[in-house]
Amino acid sequence: MVSALSVVALTGLASFAAAKQIWIQVGGNTTDNASAVFDPQQVTAKLNDIVFFNFTQGNHSVTQSLFATPCIPANAANSTINGFDSGLRDAGNFTAVTQLSVPITPEIENMTLWFYDYNTCGEGGVGGINVNDSDYENLDAFVVSTEKHVSCQQLIP
Numbered sequence: 001m002v003s004a005l006s007v008v009a010l011t012g013l014a015s016f017a018a019a020k021q022i023w024i025q026v027g028g029n030t031t032d033n034a035s036a037v038f039d040p041q042q043v044t045a046k047l048n049d050i051v052f053f054n055f056t057q058g059n060h061s062v063t064q065s066l067f068a069t070p071c072i073p074a075n076a077a078n079s080t081i082n083g084f085d086s087g088l089r090d091a092g093n094f095t096a097v098t099q100l101s102v103p104i105t106p107e108i109e110n111m112t113l114w115f116y117d118y119n120t121c122g123e124g125g126v127g128g129i130n131v132n133d134s135d136y137e138n139l140d141a142f143v144v145s146t147e148k149h150v151s152c153q154q155l156i157p
């Protein structure tokens with residue numbers, strides 16, 4: 001009994017200790033390259049990790065979307081999905097730095113979470129959490145599909 005309980009306790013401790021904070025900077029110089037808005041553009045995050053979006057420069061949003069419906073909030077495309085959405089945040093030039101946190105819960109641990117910036121989505125201002133590079137739904141393919149969706153500028157994040 002004692003050893004079984006110890007194993008449970010150790011397992012709990014191990015998964016707690018393994019949880020990571022993963023940071024994506026939101027800002028950068030988007031003059032010639034809108035993809036620079038998210039640095040890095042894609043990350044890997046496991047169960048209980050927390051992805052932090054650090055708004056540092058410029059006027060941007062981080063809004064979850066679906067691969068098939070880029071530049072549109074996931075919730076607008078499928079109302080059962082309660083996607084993350086920072087709304088537009090103007091960080092100035094490091095003058096109003098804020099963070100949005102996305103905890104990786106069991107519900108989303110095995111999903112690719114695509115996201116975009118409202119102001120640069122059609123130009124490459126997109127990224128992903130837990131992207132499968134071998135799949136046809138990869139980051140390059142998402143960028144290409146968002147560039148075809150110029151209509152994104154009309155939708156409120």
Ligand SMILES: *[C@@H]1O[C@H](CO)[C@@H](O)[C@H](O)[C@H]1NC(C)=O
Binds near residue numbers: 029030031032
């Ligand atoms: C951003 O990039 C453009 C083009 O490369 C450059 O002219 C500009 O000085 C850069 N801005 C900053 C703040 O680095």
Ligand SMILES: *[C@@H]1O[C@H](CO)[C@@H](O)[C@H](O)[C@H]1NC(C)=O
Binds near residue numbers: 034035036038
């Ligand atoms: C644009 O920025 C992205 C993200 O930082 C980078 O991976 C890519 O190489 C850049 N493209 C160019 C043409 O500099």
Ligand SMILES: *[C@@H]1O[C@H](CO)[C@@H](O)[C@H](O)[C@H]1NC(C)=O
Binds near residue numbers: 055056
């Ligand atoms: C968030 O951005 C601020 C301003 O650039 C920077 O000082 C800080 O180190 C960033 N935090 C992380 C954990 O990257």
Ligand SMILES: *[C@@H]1O[C@H](CO)[C@@H](O)[C@H](O)[C@H]1NC(C)=O
Binds near residue numbers: 059090
């Ligand atoms: C931020 O971007 C939004 C959407 O493009 C725009 O309506 C708003 O005026 C911008 N805010 C600032 C301070 O530039």
Ligand SMILES: *[C@@H]1O[C@H](CO)[C@@H](O)[C@H](O)[C@H]1NC(C)=O
Binds near residue numbers: 078079080081
């Ligand atoms: C909406 O998302 C749910 C999962 O959250 C999925 O089961 C359902 O098939 C989706 N609906 C459509 C129309 O894609």
Ligand SMILES: *[C@@H]1O[C@H](CO)[C@@H](O)[C@H](O)[C@H]1NC(C)=O
Binds near residue numbers: 093094
């Ligand atoms: C932004 O702030 C940095 C120092 O933090 C400065 O070097 C840079 O020139 C500023 N850029 C603009 C466009 O004001």
Ligand SMILES: *[C@@H]1O[C@H](CO)[C@@H](O)[C@H](O)[C@H]1NC(C)=O
Binds near residue numbers: 106107109110
């Ligand atoms: C996610 O995938 C892992 C590995 O295949 C599996 O152990 C876990 O149960 C999955 N999580 C959910 C919520 O399906």
Ligand SMILES: *[C@@H]1O[C@H](CO)[C@@H](O)[C@H](O)[C@H]1NC(C)=O
Binds near residue numbers: 132133134135136
């Ligand atoms: C990644 O995508 C490839 C191609 O669709 C697929 O064979 C593979 O199982 C995927 N890997 C994961 C971890 O889902």
